Amino acid sequence: ETGVTQTPRHLVMGMTNKKSLKCEQHLGHNAMYWYKQSAKKPLELMFVYNFKEQTENNSVPSRFSPECPNSSHLFLHLHTLQPEDSALYLCASSQDPSGGASEQFFGPGTRLTVL
Amino acid sequence: GQNIDQPTEMTATEGAIVQINCTYQTSGFNGLFWYQQHAGEAPTFLSYNVLDGLEEKGRFSSFLSRSKGYSYLLLKELQMKDSASYLCAVLDSNYQLIWGAGTKLIIKP
Numbered sequence: 001e002t003g004v005t006q007t008p009r010h011l012v013m014g015m016t017n018k019k020s021l022k023c024e025q026h027l028g029h030n031a032m033y034w035y036k037q038s039a040k041k042p043l044e045l046m047f048v049y050n051f052k053e054q055t056e057n058n059s060v061p062s063r064f065s066p067e068c069p070n071s072s073h074l075f076l077h078l079h080t081l082q083p084e085d086s087a088l089y090l091c092a093s094s095q096d097p098s099g100g101a102s103e104q105f106f107g108p109g110t111r112l113t114v115l
Numbered sequence: 116g117q118n119i120d121q122p123t124e125m126t127a128t129e130g131a132i133v134q135i136n137c138t139y140q141t142s143g144f145n146g147l148f149w150y151q152q153h154a155g156e157a158p159t160f161l162s163y164n165v166l167d168g169l170e171e172k173g174r175f176s177s178f179l180s181r182s183k184g185y186s187y188l189l190l191k192e193l194q195m196k197d198s199a200s201y202l203c204a205v206l207d208s209n210y211q212l213i214w215g216a217g218t219k220l221i222i223k224p
Contacts (some may be wrong), residue, residue, distance in 0.1 A: 106157035
């Protein structure tokens, strides 16, 4: 595997379900990100982890819970979601962003539908 | 607040040239990125500008004017595969990327 991978690619869940999204980067980066992408809206940054420490939480509802066990893996745990949470969830990675501008590499995303 | 503006959609003809504009108002500036995103795929990096001027990379060029809060992406010799969304993003003073909503570019034969 190369680059940034995400699983699953598609997910349909009910509002009472619990599921997890997985992201893995094979680029040796130190920072990982979760974004939400809704149609015709800007990418919304949800969480940032730098060297496994969460450095950003952009007022994301508690029904989204991130986990970063090491600098190569990132999870997004989902529970009791709402239909408006349906979107494309993108994972990205980069070198340490505090060290200066650094290109972000994106995974293919998980298309989430909440019924 | 922080704001990135770019047109929602543009249409161009195969073989032609198109310019996609981006204006921004952010708290601080540490550079501007352009990404390309094909439908159903991940965004991929196209260019990064931090100093004023034009950066050329093959058929794609990106321009920045920091005093005007303005950038454009210029695509030459358009090909059908260039049909995609083009995302403008600014790195703010906290080194966080602020994203525009993207410009969907439609290429017609």
